[in-house]
Amino acid sequence: MQGDGEALFLDGVGEVAVAVGDDGLSFQPLHQEVSSSCWTSIRMQPKLDSKLKFSDVYAVELLDVGTVCGPWNTRAVVHGKRNTEMNRFVLHAITRSRKRPSPLVPCEYIFGHKDLKTCKTWVEHMNACINKEQDRPKNLMVFVHPLCGKGRGCKNWETVAPLFERAKVKTKVIVTERAGHAYDTLASLSDKDLKKYDGVVAVGGDGLFNEILNGLLSTRHTNYYPPTPEGFRYFGSNMKVQEHRNNGLGNSMPTGDDVNVIFPGNSNTPDDYEPLLSTAQSTILDISSSNSSDEPCNGDQVPLVSFPNNWFRLGIIPSGSTDAIVLSTTGERDPVTSALLIILGRRISLDIAQVARWKSSPSAEVLPTVRYAASFAGYGFYGEVIRESEKYRWMGPARYDFSGTMVFLKHRSYEAKVAFLENGNTHSPTALVENVANGVQTLQYHQNRPCRTICRTNCSICKGTSTSEQNSEDENSDSSRTPCENPKWVWSKGRFLSVGAAVISCRNERAPDGLVADAHLSDGFLHLLLIRDCPLPFYLWHLTQFTKKGSDPLSFKFVEHHKTSAFTFISSHDESLWNLDGELFQACEVSVQACRGLVNLFASGPEV
Numbered sequence: 001m002q003g004d005g006e007a008l009f010l011d012g013v014g015e016v017a018v019a020v021g022d023d024g025l026s027f028q029p030l031h032q033e034v035s036s037s038c039w040t041s042i043r044m045q046p047k048l049d050s051k052l053k054f055s056d057v058y059a060v061e062l063l064d065v066g067t068v069c070g071p072w073n074t075r076a077v078v079h080g081k082r083n084t085e086m087n088r089f090v091l092h093a094i095t096r097s098r099k100r101p102s103p104l105v106p107c108e109y110i111f112g113h114k115d116l117k118t119c120k121t122w123v124e125h126m127n128a129c130i131n132k133e134q135d136r137p138k139n140l141m142v143f144v145h146p147l148c149g150k151g152r153g154c155k156n157w158e159t160v161a162p163l164f165e166r167a168k169v170k171t172k173v174i175v176t177e178r179a180g181h182a183y184d185t186l187a188s189l190s191d192k193d194l195k196k197y198d199g200v201v202a203v204g205g206d207g208l209f210n211e212i213l214n215g216l217l218s219t220r221h222t223n224y225y226p227p228t229p230e231g232f233r234y235f236g237s238n239m240k241v242q243e244h245r246n247n248g249l250g251n252s253m254p255t256g257d258d259v260n261v262i263f264p265g266n267s268n269t270p271d272d273y274e275p276l277l278s279t280a281q282s283t284i285l286d287i288s289s290s291n292s293s294d295e296p297c298n299g300d301q302v303p304l305v306s307f308p309n310n311w312f313r314l315g316i317i318p319s320g321s322t323d324a325i326v327l328s329t330t331g332e333r334d335p336v337t338s339a340l341l342i343i344l345g346r347r348i349s350l351d352i353a354q355v356a357r358w359k360s361s362p363s364a365e366v367l368p369t370v371r372y373a374a375s376f377a378g379y380g381f382y383g384e385v386i387r388e389s390e391k392y393r394w395m396g397p398a399r400y401d402f403s404g405t406m407v408f409l410k411h412r413s414y415e416a417k418v419a420f421l422e423n424g425n426t427h428s429p430t431a432l433v434e435n436v437a438n439g440v441q442t443l444q445y446h447q448n449r450p451c452r453t454i455c456r457t458n459c460s461i462c463k464g465t466s467t468s469e470q471n472s473e474d475e476n477s478d479s480s481r482t483p484c485e486n487p488k489w490v491w492s493k494g495r496f497l498s499v500g501a502a503v504i505s506c507r508n509e510r511a512p513d514g515l516v517a518d519a520h521l522s523d524g525f526l527h528l529l530l531i532r533d534c535p536l537p538f539y540l541w542h543l544t545q546f547t548k549k550g551s552d553p554l555s556f557k558f559v560e561h562h563k564t565s566a567f568t569f570i571s572s573h574d575e576s577l578w579n580l581d582g583e584l585f586q587a588c589e590v591s592v593q594a595c596r597g598l599v600n601l602f603a604s605g606p607e608v
């Protein structure tokens, strides 16, 4: 059988010679009259190929005796009949839809042979081949948010669960009962228990994913606080987060007035969910060489888990209101595509923004608190929209449009100071200018913004594999791989309508190119967007640009766009609200840094 050309019957095609190679199978029809169109016409199935890679096969099953159809468009027959009964086995694989490359579609290659033993041998052999595929998860923890989006969480999980079952991926499913449930579960899970899993999957929106991310990282990411500029009052406090915890800073429980985190639509108190504080209550881990560690061990030789690491991955089955993380990392908002990417063990690394809050309000005590965001951290307009939308939760996802309009009409701006680490990649004529609100007569400037290098599957910038030729080719379009040797801090002060930092492109249905079309998933940079106060119609013009594919919403005079690895923000506003991946976080003094490739995702990048 292992030899070339074993004859089998392939459903919808007829008799084929099957050759097994190192990385897959190929099929050669034995009857010339079987035209190539058979490969695309089988039983209304999506396109089948005459070659099949093992990396695209997610399950192999022995089937009962049954019909194997001959080719529909030829006179070829199987054993003198068009269709015939025989022993069968099936390879479950993926294919791409004919119209668009990013959705993955499950398809079946059903093979038949008169001899049961032959079929069994094939099944064993095929299973052995796909088991050699490294990187496939065997055991996953799955959180299902039953109320996310339009209440699709459970339904979406029911749709994809059979795929996991078929692929023999074990799942421990937890249906969340409240906000903070996933966070609490992961933050309190021992590393020994966490190591039983190859990853955690969120069946929900960006909010549930953010909760999972924070639950995992709160005790397991030991890093320095983000760098801060000279003049910032915490300048020099760049000790490790873990050291800060050990020194007792930030260990106290939140008081009634220190309302840090607001949970929409549930009865939980904020105290139930405070990453750094929860961390402080849990065992402090001594992970001295945490960076890039694979599996450090404690005294009992139980490996501890720290991030970044090479084995643990996160997945999302999109079911939320916006699903920006899934759209930016797979190019699709499709539960089946995401499930198949998880089962097949695809992998990309993802930058994460580490947000250190120094003060929640001007009068609050200094209490360093760390949160993580995978897609976006935004202040001003973005924070207000989330707060306002909570009043209209009953509207479902439409509440974001409604509250967005309300907040837009209020047209509030906020006095703030922002300092960012200069990377030599600033697209703004206004950096260092105190206020340009009066200078918007020539509203949209058409300076030579570099052409954009979009992050795609196998992105060489994210993988850090671009060759010198590619680099010079990309030099004009993207300097993301050449950060300044001695970056310096640049201050931007004034009144801002919003301050935002996109970690990834943040594509969504309203903004097809995202907030920053050329953001990369894993280049170690944030895209800082400072929107200065400007007349309402101009702001509207800017916002509407996001809804048009191929437009350039950042090319306005009142918009600053800085690609940076870190920034610091200070406002004296009493209700300074940040939006972290769609979740509220009150903070008037924060420092933020991009942590390159801090987590791995079951995805392969957008096929856009």
Ligand SMILES: Nc1ncnc2c1ncn2[C@@H]1O[C@H](COP(=O)(O)OP(=O)(O)OP(=O)(O)O)[C@@H](O)[C@H]1O
Binding pocket: 145, 146, 147, 148, 149, 150, 176, 177, 178, 179, 180, 181, 203, 204, 205, 206, 207, 208, 209, 211, 264, 265, 266, 319, 320, 321, 322, 323, 397, 582, 583
């Ligand atoms: N069972 C639950 N009941 C209430 N809230 C929950 C529950 N499970 C999770 N949450 C919280 O709901 C918030 C939103 O979750 P998620 O992003 O998954 O859905 P969404 O529909 O996209 O959210 P939103 O409509 O708020 O944008 C998150 O903060 C999450 O922690």
